[in-house]
Amino acid sequence: MPASAAPAPLSRRRLLQVSVASAAVIALGIHAPEAHADPPPQREGLFSLGVASGAPRPDGAVLWTRLAPEPLAEDGHGGMDLHPLSVRWHVARDAEFRQIVARGQALAQPELAHAVHPRVEGLEPATDYFYRFSVGRQTSPVGRLRTLPAEGADADSFSVGVVSCQAWYHGHFTAHKHLAAEEDLDLVVFVGDYIYEYGITETNLWRQGAEVGPAHAVEIETLEQYRLRYALFKSDPHLQAVHARVPAVVVWDDHEVQNNYKGDVSDTGIPDDLFAHRIAVAYRAFYENMPLDIEALPEGPDTDITTGFDVGSLARFSMLDSRQFRDQLPVDAEDQYREERTILGMEQEAWVTQRLAESPATWNVLANGVVVAAVTEGHTDMWDGYPAARQRLLDAMATSQNPVMLTGDIHKHVAAELLADFTDPGRGNVGVELVCTSVGSDGDGAKTNPNAGVWTQHDYIKLYDGRRGYVHVRLTPQEMVSSFYVVDWIEADDTAPKQLTARFTTPAGDPHLIPS
Amino acid sequence: MSPRPETVTGLHTEPALASTVLTWDALGWDPLIDHYRIYGIAGDSAPSGDPREDDLLAKTVYPRFVHDGLDPAGEAWTYRVLAVSDAGRRAKPSAPITGTSLPSVTATGREIATIGAFDGRTLEHLLAPSGYASIPEQYPEALIEFVQGADDPGSDWPYLLPGPGDAWAGKKAYRARWTVTLEGAPAQDHDLAVWLVDTTRLGGILRVSANGEVVTDIELPRGATRGSREGDATLPGSTLLRSFHEPAIPAGLLQAGENVIELELAEGGWVAWDAVGLFARE
Numbered sequence: 018m019p020a021s022a023a024p025a026p027l028s029r030r031r032l033l034q035v036s037v038a039s040a041a042v043i044a045l046g047i048h049a050p051e052a053h054a055d056p057p058p059q060r061e062g063l064f065s066l067g068v069a070s071g072a073p074r075p076d077g078a079v080l081w082t083r084l085a086p087e088p089l090a091e092d093g094h095g096g097m098d099l100h101p102l103s104v105r106w107h108v109a110r111d112a113e114f115r116q117i118v119a120r121g122q123a124l125a126q127p128e129l130a131h132a133v134h135p136r137v138e139g140l141e142p143a144t145d146y147f148y149r150f151s152v153g154r155q156t157s158p159v160g161r162l163r164t165l166p167a168e169g170a171d172a173d174s175f176s177v178g179v180v181s182c183q184a185w186y187h188g189h190f191t192a193h194k195h196l197a198a199e200e201d202l203d204l205v206v207f208v209g210d211y212i213y214e215y216g217i218t219e220t221n222l223w224r225q226g227a228e229v230g231p232a233h234a235v236e237i238e239t240l241e242q243y244r245l246r247y248a249l250f251k252s253d254p255h256l257q258a259v260h261a262r263v264p265a266v267v268v269w270d271d272h273e274v275q276n277n278y279k280g281d282v283s284d285t286g287i288p289d290d291l292f293a294h295r296i297a298v299a300y301r302a303f304y305e306n307m308p309l310d311i312e313a314l315p316e317g318p319d320t321d322i323t324t325g326f327d328v329g330s331l332a333r334f335s336m337l338d339s340r341q342f343r344d345q346l347p348v349d350a351e352d353q354y355r356e357e358r359t360i361l362g363m364e365q366e367a368w369v370t371q372r373l374a375e376s377p378a379t380w381n382v383l384a385n386g387v388v389v390a391a392v393t394e395g396h397t398d399m400w401d402g403y404p405a406a407r408q409r410l411l412d413a414m415a416t417s418q419n420p421v422m423l424t425g426d427i428h429k430h431v432a433a434e435l436l437a438d439f440t441d442p443g444r445g446n447v448g449v450e451l452v453c454t455s456v457g458s459d460g461d462g463a464k465t466n467p468n469a470g471v472w473t474q475h476d477y478i479k480l481y482d483g484r485r486g487y488v489h490v491r492l493t494p495q496e497m498v499s500s501f502y503v504v505d506w507i508e509a510d511d512t513a514p515k516q517l518t519a520r521f522t523t524p525a526g527d528p529h530l531i532p533s
Numbered sequence: 534m535s536p537r538p539e540t541v542t543g544l545h546t547e548p549a550l551a552s553t554v555l556t557w558d559a560l561g562w563d564p565l566i567d568h569y570r571i572y573g574i575a576g577d578s579a580p581s582g583d584p585r586e587d588d589l590l591a592k593t594v595y596p597r598f599v600h601d602g603l604d605p606a607g608e609a610w611t612y613r614v615l616a617v618s619d620a621g622r623r624a625k626p627s628a629p630i631t632g633t634s635l636p637s638v639t640a641t642g643r644e645i646a647t648i649g650a651f652d653g654r655t656l657e658h659l660l661a662p663s664g665y666a667s668i669p670e671q672y673p674e675a676l677i678e679f680v681q682g683a684d685d686p687g688s689d690w691p692y693l694l695p696g697p698g699d700a701w702a703g704k705k706a707y708r709a710r711w712t713v714t715l716e717g718a719p720a721q722d723h724d725l726a727v728w729l730v731d732t733t734r735l736g737g738i739l740r741v742s743a744n745g746e747v748v749t750d751i752e753l754p755r756g757a758t759r760g761s762r763e764g765d766a767t768l769p770g771s772t773l774l775r776s777f778h779e780p781a782i783p784a785g786l787l788q789a790g791e792n793v794i795e796l797e798l799a800e801g802g803w804v805a806w807d808a809v810g811l812f813a814r815e
Contacts, residue, residue: 092621093567099621126534127620128564216770235770239568239594240619286734286755286774291595294559294566298594301565301619316560 024271029281031034043314046133049103054074060086060096064157066205066248068150071308073204073264073326075142075165077119080106080151081308082157084125084133090254091232093244096327098406099127106341108137108148110161118146122182125152130244142167143329145305158420160261163203166329169377171204171494175328176201178259179488181270181425182210182455185250186217186506190289192456192487195515199489206264207272207451208425209386211303212246214238223460223508236275236454238275238449239297243302252305255511260308267307268322270386274299277398279343282317292294293318293513323365327374333368333378333417337361337385338516346397353394358401363463366410379525380492381448387426390450390478395473399426411437411447419525421446421497428455428462430488430501431472432521432530433479446477450520451499461485461506464518479530480519496524498533534689535564538616538624546612546632550777552601553632561598564618568592572613572626573600579611579629600632601775602653602767605640611635625701638724638779642812645723646681646713648690649808652716653767653775655730655760655815656808658692662764665693665803674704680712693761693805696798700734709796718789723782723815725794727751728807731773735773737801743794751778753801760805766772775807782811 063084072079089094099298102125110116117141125131132486133150136322140146143166149156156528166172178196196205217223217233229249229501237246251257259265271277277284281294302317303322315324342362346364347353359366373381387399389407415437416422422435431452436442454462462484472481488505500520504513543558560566564715571591586751590612591598600610611631614623639651655661660668667692680688694709695702725741725748732753739751756774760766766773782794798804 094621129619231769236772239592240565241567241592241617284734285757285759285772286732288596291597294594294596297562297565297568317565 025207027307043311045101046126046129047260047311048134049122049124061155062086063155064150066095067260067310068148068157068160069260070148070160070162070264071160071266072136072310072324073165073169074267077136077138077140077164078162078264079134079136079308079310080148080150081132081445082128083306083464084152085131085194085248088231088515089245091241091245093130093241093248094273095248096130097127097131101126102152104133105151106135107151108140108146110146112147114147114149115131130305134309134311136149136310140164143172147150150195150269158257158261162264164355165326166331168327170329172329172331174491174493175331176203176492177490178202178205178263179208179423179451179453179490180205180259180456181208181347181453182428182453182458183214183250184458185253186222186227187457187460188485189511190253190255190456191254191487191504191507191511192502192514193259194511195504196487197255197258201491202263202469205259205265206384206423207265207267208384209268210272210425210458211267212250212460213272214275215244238300240302241463243299244305245308247302251477266310266324266334266336268338268384269303269311269339269340273281273303278340279345282345292442300375317476323368327378328492330378331465331494332382333372333376334382334384335372337383338365339368339385341386344403347402349450353397354376355519356402358405360400360406366406369410370413373413375418376417379418379494380421381414381495383414383420385424386424387448388424388431388452389422390433390435392475408438411435415447419497419523419528422448422450424450424452425455426493427452428459428483429439429472430454430480430482430486430503430518431478432499432501434479434521434530435478435530436477446529448484449523449530451490454482454484454486456485456487458505460508479521484518486515486518495525499523535618535620535622538564538566538627541569541614541616541619541627544612544627546630546661548633548635549604549636550637550779551603552777553603553634555598555600555614555632556627557596557614557627558572560616564620564622566594566621567596567617567621569596571598571619572614573610575608577609577611579613582615583779584615584626599800603634605637605651607634607636607640614654614804619747633785635715637726637777638812639726640725641815643815645715645811645813647808647810648679648711649686649727649806651728651810652765653694653730653807655684655805655807656765658687658690659693663762665761665770666701667694668695675707677705677707677709678712679709681714690806692752692764693803694796694798695803696734696737696801698737698800698802702803706797706799708766711794711796712793713784715787715789715790715792719784719813722764722784722785723783724779724812724814726808726810726812727778727779727796728787729776730764730766730805730807731758732756732776732804733758733802735802738799738805740799741780741794742797743782744788746786748782749780750799751780753804761803771785
């Protein structure tokens with residue numbers, strides 16, 4: 018047991034960037050040893066939105082919960098009084114919490130929708146832990162996490178679940194139910210569209226047995242509406258089970274703000290100076306509801322959700338933001354192929370290029386919101402709309418060992434081999450891309466559809482399946498095994514069994530998808 | 534505890550057809566503003582004291598609110614706005630401001646002919662609310678012809694007029710040719726009411742001609758690009774972006790007998806019709 022297991026000190030550099038009032042709020046939501054807010058009598062069900070961990074490191078992780086005795090309260094505050102409340106947390110080696118190794122206290126405050134983000138440090142690497150929160154006599158569900166291997170250490174294996182596109186109203190989260198039951202799982206990667214902004218009405222509420230009130234029927238735009246939307250989605254028990262099962266890392270796509278927005282530009286004609294206000298509240302709600310480090314807390318409409326971490330010497334993960342910094346739709350073909358055109362922004366490009374070039378890891382895993390593989394020029398919302406930027410990324414991937422891209426967005430399972438240059442197939446492969454289908458979006462779906470040929474026309478596309486599901490990825494020093502699971506229905510109920518629709522082996526040093 | 538939001542200042546009203554555009558100075562990012570609450574009462578004065586929740590017109594994250602659906606004859610309202618912070622703290626309400634919407638020719642003029650109802654919906658038109666894909670098949674020449682008195686909006690006037698920005702419609706400048714018969718040559722200018730339920734992100738130009746003479750180019754605003762699939766802008770929370778245009782048609786361009794008014798989507802993407810009408814001035 019490490020004697021130093023303790024809450025994380027705050028980043029002074031980060032706190033100096035924000036105003037005094039905000040800094041105090043942020044700080045207390047992470048670490049508040051002297052918290053004065055004795056819990057008054059509280060309503061039951063404070064932990065209705067479950068628990069989560071994220072931002073894993075060899076010595077700890079961020080722990081998360083958001084107090085909400087009435088999660089669907091329309092003001093977005095979850096039924097909480099608009100006052101701060103002390104939340105205690107404990108980390109133990111055992112599920113019964115007999116061997117507590119770290120403890121601390123944070124302040125749940127109305128400024129952050131009573132969410133807390135304490136970071137626990139000082140834990141042992143590559144070790145299983147249990148954590149929980151408490152307020153007064155109420156105790157949260159127990160979450161589990163496994164710390165990452167020590168820097169540079171060997172790791173026999175590391176297993177990841179990949180999920181995306183959680184249109185709660187289109188069906189049950191059966192995929193999450195099965196993912197949470199995976200025995201071999203160290204991390205879950207959300208690759209975008211954790212929520213959807215659309216109004217939920219009788220025309221798109223396909224989740225049988227579910228009902229929502231009129232407050233959910235309109236497209237969301239205010240902070241209270243984004244908070245309410247996260248609460249609705251996160252009320253799902255299977256999603257909560259996934260979060261409680263393993264740490265989560267997250268990138269976003271467009272629906273965390275608005276369909277097809279690009280950079281600071283709305284897709285529905287909202288002037289940029291107005292749209293900035295919506296981005297600001299959407300990004301804030303994202304931080305509030307995810308187990309993220311303080312760096313992801315926005316300042317107005319600006320934030321940084323890019324992050325990276327190493328799994329010993331086995332893998333390096335780089336989480337990319339393919340939405341906030343992208344150029345606008347091309348005005349013509351010449352513009353589409355313009356060399357300076359960017360989807361990540363030049364600063365992020367430089368960051369990931371350096372991470373890849375300097376990586377000592379056997380596997381270099383990237384995650385982003387939209388498909389990288391070349392499919393058709395018409396897919397301008399994907400990397401097809403940014404071919405020069407794609408080539409730069411592929412060139413950067415080629416400097417690293419065994420690059421793998423994890424993607425979502427399209428509501429289909431797709432497995433693709435990434436060519437070193439999609440205009441010159443003779444140069445061979447540089448890596449692979451695993452595109453995860455949706456958890457909920459588009460309802461039941463079907464294995465194929467009339468649009469499948471757009472994808473399967475390419476030899477380097479090895480799988481297309483339009484049903485709901487998740488991807489399980491197991492990394493070892495010798496190989497990567499990617500398993501694509503589907504369920505046949507989600508609209509009627511959550512009882513569909515999982516099916517393995519495809520499994521590929523990618524040997525280390527051989528960037529191909531070999532059916533297995 | 535973060536500070537209480539500041540009181541909203543800088544309120545300004547911009548009169549518009551059947552609507553009033555209310556803007557104010559945006560507050561900063563700290564505290565983050567959850568939303569602004571807009572209170573309004575009909576008339577040109579507001580009672581003292583805090584606004585009543587019964588008078589809440591809308592909540593918005595933007596420092597701008599379009600109060601639409603007002604009486605086409607023009608309506609005065611008095612508004613106050615207050616901000617709510619991320620912590621749920623409410624600011625003091627702003628000082629009141631009164632705005633009066635512009636009267637529309639649909640209320641002030643004498644109706645000569647109309648296609649559809651001026652009601653914020655496309656629903657009475659052909660193929661509404663989402664059958665746009667059939668428009669290129671039914672109108673391969675990109676020409677829609679409608680004869681007043683003989684044709685019907687539900688069978689002869691498709692709810693969208695596509696433009697050269699619409700690849701699904703062949704990237705053509707569609708024309709809607711409307712034939713209206715007048716008993717006599719008008720002595721006074723008339724007014725053409727063109728009410729749109731939505732436009733596309735491309736915006737564009739809607740060219741208006743009368744009997745072969747170009748009258749004006751209506752500059753189309755960037756819209757929500759959703760009116761091709763949704764037909765009712767009056768539903769609560771609708772994101773459709775309505776626009777209203779009422780150019781004059783000079784009397785000299787009109788004649789006794791048949792007149793042809795043509796609406797050509799010369800640039801940009803489609804428009805979704807609410808209604809079109811020709812009105813004489815009283």
